Amino acid sequence: xxxxxxxxxxxxxxxxxxxxxxxxxxxxxxxxxxxxxxxxxxxxxxxxxxxxxxxxxxxxxxxxxxxxxxxxxxxxxxxxxxxxxxxxxxxxxxxxxxxxxxxxxxxxxxxxxxxxxxxxxxxxxxxxxxxxxxxxxxxxxxxxxxxxxxxxxxxxxxxxxxxxxxxxxxxxxxxxxxxxxxxxxxxxxxxxxxxxxxxxxxxxxxxxxxxxxxxxxxxxxxxxx
Amino acid sequence: xxxxxxxxxxxxxxxxxxxxxxxxxxxxxxxxxxxxxxxxxxxxxxxxxxxxxxxxxxxxxxxxxxxxxxxxxxxxxxxxxxxxxxxxxxxxxxxxxxxxxxxxxxxxxxxxxxxxxxxxxxxxxxxxxxxxxxxxxxxxxxxxxxxxxxxxxxxxxxxxxxxxxxxxxxxxxxxxxxxxxxxxxxxxxxxxxxxxxxxxxxxxxxxxxxxxxxxxxxxxxxxxx
Numbered sequence: 001x002x003x004x005x006x007x008x009x010x011x012x013x014x015x016x017x018x019x020x021x022x023x024x025x026x027x028x029x030x031x032x033x034x035x036x037x038x039x040x041x042x043x044x045x046x047x048x049x050x051x052x053x054x055x056x057x058x059x060x061x062x063x064x065x066x067x068x069x070x071x072x073x074x075x076x077x078x079x080x081x082x083x084x085x086x087x088x089x090x091x092x093x094x095x096x097x098x099x100x101x102x103x104x105x106x107x108x109x110x111x112x113x114x115x116x117x118x119x120x121x122x123x124x125x126x127x128x129x130x131x132x133x134x135x136x137x138x139x140x141x142x143x144x145x146x147x148x149x150x151x152x153x154x155x156x157x158x159x160x161x162x163x164x165x166x167x168x169x170x171x172x173x174x175x176x177x178x179x180x181x182x183x184x185x186x187x188x189x190x191x192x193x194x195x196x197x198x199x200x201x202x203x204x205x206x207x208x209x210x211x212x213x214x215x216x217x218x219x220x221x222x223x224x225x
Numbered sequence: 226x227x228x229x230x231x232x233x234x235x236x237x238x239x240x241x242x243x244x245x246x247x248x249x250x251x252x253x254x255x256x257x258x259x260x261x262x263x264x265x266x267x268x269x270x271x272x273x274x275x276x277x278x279x280x281x282x283x284x285x286x287x288x289x290x291x292x293x294x295x296x297x298x299x300x301x302x303x304x305x306x307x308x309x310x311x312x313x314x315x316x317x318x319x320x321x322x323x324x325x326x327x328x329x330x331x332x333x334x335x336x337x338x339x340x341x342x343x344x345x346x347x348x349x350x351x352x353x354x355x356x357x358x359x360x361x362x363x364x365x366x367x368x369x370x371x372x373x374x375x376x377x378x379x380x381x382x383x384x385x386x387x388x389x390x391x392x393x394x395x396x397x398x399x400x401x402x403x404x405x406x407x408x409x410x411x412x413x414x415x416x417x418x419x420x421x422x423x424x425x426x427x428x429x430x431x432x433x434x435x436x437x438x439x440x441x442x443x444x445x446x447x448x449x450x
Contacts, residue, residue, distance in 0.1 A: 035279030038263040039370025039376060065346065069375050087232065090378065092348040093319065119375070122264050122344050123317035141264025142390065150294050151264060151345070153315065165367065169434050173398035 014128055014200050017096030021103060021131025025114070031115040031217055036136035036154055039120030042164040044072045045155050046138065047115055047202040051079045054210055058217050061111040063102045065094040065119045072117060082106050085095040091123040091148060094118050100131075110216050122147070126154035133220075134159035141165050141177040148185035160196065167199040238270065239353055242321030245358025246328060250339070254449050257339040261379055262363035264345030267389040268427040269297045271363065272340055276346055278305045279435055283442050286336040288327045297342060307331050318350040319343050325356075337442050347372070351379035358445075359384035366390050366399040371401045371412035381414040387422070387434060390423040399441040437440050 011019070025032050035043050036109055049061050060165060062083040064073040073085040084105040085096045098115065106114065118125040128136070139147055139157040142165055148155040155161065163182060168174045179197065186193055198205040236244070250257050276285050276305040287308040298310040309330040311323045325340065326372050331339065342348040342355060351360070361384040364372055367390055373380040380386065388407060393399045406421065413416055417435055423430040 037370075037373055038265060038345070040263060040365070066375055066394055067259065068377065071375060089419070090348075090352075092346070119348065120344075121317075121346055121348050123344065127315075140367060142365060142393070143263075146296050149293055150279050150296060152293065168367070168398050169328070171362075171398045173393050173396045184424050206374070216406075 017100050018129040018131040021096055021100055023131075023187065024100075024103060025133070028108050029221070030108060030111060030114060031220050031225055032116065032130075032132040032160075033134050033136050034116045034118060034125075034132040035136045035138060036118045036122070036125045037120065038122045038140075038143060041116050041120070041138040041140040042200050042213075043120070043138050044075050044163065046198070047117060047164060048075055048079055048137070049200050049203065049206060050115075050210065050213070051076070053206070054213065056077075057214055058113055060113050061106045061112045062107075063094075063099060063106070063114060063116045067091065069120060075121045077189075082111070085137045086121055091117060092121050093128050094130060096130045100183055107167055109202075112221070116215060119195075122151045122154060126157055134216075136160045136162060138162045139165050139177070139182065141168050141174045145176075145178045147183055148189060152189050155186045155193070158190065158193060160194045160209075160212065161186050163195065163197045164200055166197050167202045168205060215221045231306045235344055240304065242325050243354040243356040246321055247405075248327055248356075248359075249325075249328060249356075250356060253333050254446070255333060255339060256357050256445050257338060257341065257355075257357040258361050259343060259350075259357040260361045260363060261343045261347070261350045261383070262345065263347045263368060265366075266363040266365040266368065267425050268345070268363050269300050271387060271389065271423070272342060273300055273304055274425050274428065274431060275340075275435065275438070276301070276306045276386045278431070279438065282439055284390050286331040286333075286339050288319075288331070288339060290323075290342055292316065292344060307336070307345075310358045313344055317344060317346050317348075318353050319355060320353055323333045328344075333356065337446070345377045347379055351382055354371070359441075361385045361387060363389050365388045366402040366404070368392050370401075370403045370406045373407055373414060377414050378416070380411045383418060385419045385434075386411050388420065388422045389425055391422050391429060392427045408416060410449050 070085045076083040084102040135158040196209045301308040309327040362385040421434045
């Protein structure tokens with residue numbers, strides 16, 4: 001008797017590309033994280049500091065997603081990390097086909113980790129898998145503490161939440177931001193989420209994030225060894 | 226000889242609803258503004274302060290767009306202004322059909338102006354007309370001064386740009402935000418755009434915005450008189 005697949009879901013074009021990307025990355029022993037946030041939460045500043053300070057430990061390449069301009073890619077280039085720019089020309093999120101193309105432009109043999117900086121948008125990018133091993137959501141304290149409640153999808157799906165710009169708190173500039181509310185709401189959506197309070201500008205709190213990232217890469221490498 | 230329309234563009238469902246909304250508002254002598262920004266730029270705080278301080282001059286009703294929760298609508302309700310909540314259940318922007326439904330829930334005879342607070346998203350809402358008389362884009366100084374360059378569509382389409390949270394500048398919390406760069410970039414995209422530098426939290430700079438809004442409503446009313 002021949003085997004019949006029933007109820008098998010047809011994959012979308014995006015899902016097919018995402019699976020291919022995931023396979024390519026996995027075969028090469030590379031990890032990939034997809035960074036998602038509102039515009040101006042500090043994704044690029046986080047990347048620049050992380051790349052600079054982990055340069056000796058982890059080979060990081062970047063895929064920069066922007067509607068237009070290569071302002072962010074230029075900032076990454078200054079760190080000497082390899083970077084490929086994707087301009088979505090109006091598109092509100094990256095898709096997996098774009099990432100497939102961008103991966104071809106990175107010197108994969110020199111890299112341990114590919115960081116994708118998605119288009120600044122807290123909503124749409126969360127619905128499009130790119131083939132990554134995890135999502136990192138960034139929230140700036142200037143955006144207010146109600147964001148996990150109001151935009152739950154991305155907090156529910158992320159491995160890591162970076163609460164950025166905490167230097168504003170000590171300057172009395174976001175004194176109504178209740179960091180405990182953010183943590184409680186995020187953990188209600190996602191028990192496993194790792195949360196780090198950072199200032200990519202001053203460096204405060206970055207070491208916890210670096211430790212997590214280093215461990216994440218080391219675990220994958222030891223699985224392959 | 227009968228008249229033949231050639232090259233007439235077929236309207237999308239959204240455009241049809243937007244035209245109907247526009248007609249309904251115009252026939253009733255109402256104005257409508259569509260507020261668009263990233264999550265956490267301060268749209269609700271601007272609305273609360275504006276409604277409270279212009280209460281005696283302009284009858285303002287609000288349509289609140291959120292993915293889920295009625296956190297913002299509750300804040301508006303505290304001002305005693307009429308408010309209708311739309312939950313998009315994951316949708317990344319309001320559409321004109323949703324607004325058509327919401328308009329039915331407002332006491333139109335008591336209102337001069339309907340303010341629509343769109344879903345927090347600097348990208349998608351700019352592509353969907355709702356039947357409004359103009360768009361108001363809000364940018365918080367914490368988001369950085371490269372936003373008009375990186376997300377040009379909404380700056381090109383808006384009547385007004387509100388640069389919010391300028392209290393952060395005086396607290397030395399966003400000292401790298403170049404307000405002149407924002408103005409220059411926004412005006413390059415849109416010569417007509419009116420720009421106000423405000424802090425909805427402290428009230429600084431709000432009077433210019435109030436004057437513009439009062440004039441906007443008065444002009445419309447005098448056209449009808």
